[in-house]
Amino acid sequence: ANRQLEASASAEIESADSPGETSMTRITIFGGATIAACLLHVHVPLALLPLGANSDVQQQGGKSGAGASAADPLRDLEHIACGGAAAASTSTSTNTCPFYGCPHLPRDVLYDERAKASVNLLSAVASGKANRDGALLVVDPAEDSSDGDDNNEKFPSFDEALGELSSSGTDTSATLTLIGYKGGPPEEQVNQDRAFVVSPFRVPSVTDDGDEGTASMMDKCIDRKLLQQSAPAVPRLQLLGVFDGHDKLGEQVSQYATEEVPKLVAAKLAALADAELSDGGWTNDRRIEATQKLMSDVFIEVDANGKRDLAIPSGGCTASVILHMDDMIYAANAGDSRSIVAVYNTQTGKTKVVYATREDKPDLKDERARVEQSGGRVYIPKDPRDSSRVFYLDSNKQARGGLAMSRSLGDWDLESKGVIPDPIVDAISISDIIAAEVTSGSAGKENSCQSDNDEAGSNAGEETCVADTASAKNEADVIRIIAVSATDGVLDYISPHDIAQEIANSMFGSGISVGTSSTGSEEGGNAKHLFAAIAELIATSAKGWHKEMRGSYRDDMAISATVVK
DSSP states (O other): OTTTTTTTOOSOOTTOSSGGGSSOOOOOOSTTOOOOGGGGGGSSSOOOOOOOTTOOOOOTTOBSSTTOOOSOTTHHHHHHHTTTHHHHTOTTGGGEEETTOOEEOOEETTTOHHHHHHHHHHHHHHTTSBOTTSOBSSOOTTTOOOOSSOHHHHSOOHHHHHHHTGGGBOSSEEEEEEOOBOSSOGGGOBOOEEEEEESSOOOOOGGGGGGGHHHHHHTOEEEHHHHHHTOOSSOSEEEEEEEEEESTTHHHHHHHHHHHHHHHHHHHHHHHHHHHHHHTOOOHHHHHHHHHHHHHHHHHHHHHHHHHHHOOSSOEEOEEEEEEETTEEEEEEESSOEEEEEEEETTTOOEEEEEEOOOOOTTSHHHHHHHHHTTOEEEOOSSTTSOOEEEEEOTTSOEEEEESOSBOEEOGGGGGGTOBOOOEEEEEEHHHHHHHHHHHTOSOGGGSOOOSOOOTTTTTTOOOOOOOHHHHHHHHHTEEEEEEEEOHHHHTTSOHHHHHHHHHHHHHTTSOOTTSOOOBOTTSOBOOOHHHHHHHHHHHHHHHHHHHHTTSOBOOEEEEEEEOO
8 A cells, every 4th residue: 555656646746846835635446445344344243253174374465265275374484493494394383483482473354264263252251251161152143153052162262362362362362353444346455564472582602513503503492381481470571562564575575574573682682692692791781782783783684684585566564563572662653653661550451552662754854954965855645644655756857655664674776766675773671661650659559658748839849859769669560561563553543552451351350360371360250361352452443443434445454462571
């Protein structure tokens, strides 16, 4: 959708003094397309579907419908990191994971029938419409095709649903997707969004591989069960992200990034740790600065390697990645997908977004300056709901390009026009987040320090007392922290706060204990599982797309989320 304007927007803009004065104020996307009947079922709540023995599985990046593969969605990523084609021929390949850990990849919440049925069962249990055995407690007569007591056979149990979705996450870290609609038959739709969560994320020692070094390390596999059994409730290392492909063949770029980013981050972190060890230790500031540069280098290297390895004429993707490492969160972003860090207070039930990446749009002052200095042009629409875009004039003085972002992976035809892969990388201290919450008094209100002078208005703006250590600790104990990455297909209709609130509530809002699969609250109710929360966010955005576009277009969507603290 970002680049579907060359045919309709070829009017010359050479004579325009400002891109905002051109006649190309709107972009026609897939005019005349009609939505298929099956896409009308995206409304919340999604209907419960039975698990079929031969149900199609919507793979990350695949097509919808009968042509979809039913293979393990982890398999493609494993083969690349565990010996390529050789690993593909071994029967044990799905029992192993890449050297950096076991990646969770998103299942489609609508076209993957088994995933859809499992997610809907989790939602039905939370809402009291089904029990944990899979039997419906509240049945819509119009949809009921069972003969009385057959529900236990037709629908998955709660544990079966979690098992079915285990390739996409757990109750504390998960990822899901929904293929979009861009015109034409539903079975020809291609999902260009990619996502992953690797929790725990593993960084082996370079020195363990002897003279063969990093190349040898990247070919190694680890046992899936051993890694999962040794994983703590909240790992000290986690990696998650989303990649939103655009333009023809954009799915190849986003797939490439999904495969390469975890490998390079792990390998470079291993080399960084080795360098620090050789230097006899670094200061924390130096370590943070080095890690920020590392994340930037990964994006730039993936972009350069992709240009060589893919050798495709078009295509690009956003990249929004979060690395959680001990007390630090590193957020690297290029494009208009976004990553979010939010805190949740277990006493008040309130969620607050404390950090969000920006959308790298061409009309931003620094981005526009770089694009125009490189020979590109920035189109600024009159309608603020439309996106600014990067153009350039070809040899015939015709407008080319139309990218709705100023940073991306791929889009190599625009690299000379100021579109760069370099991410903005921010470092966020978890300790600082907690300290700020305690200082602001938003955590543990009953433990907040009280002033000796309780007269209203006296000593305004001054801190007249200091909370003791025990009180501060109690306040910190009620704070939880989550990290979320989402593509703009979701964010166009749901705010970062609402996304964070829904996900945090599913993790902490009804008595869920982090690191367990418990779903019962202390009051005896049922919490909404993380999978169900993500699916509901995607369905809500799908409704927004359907309402605004009247069924003619819906963007692909993907969300990844995890507990940080």
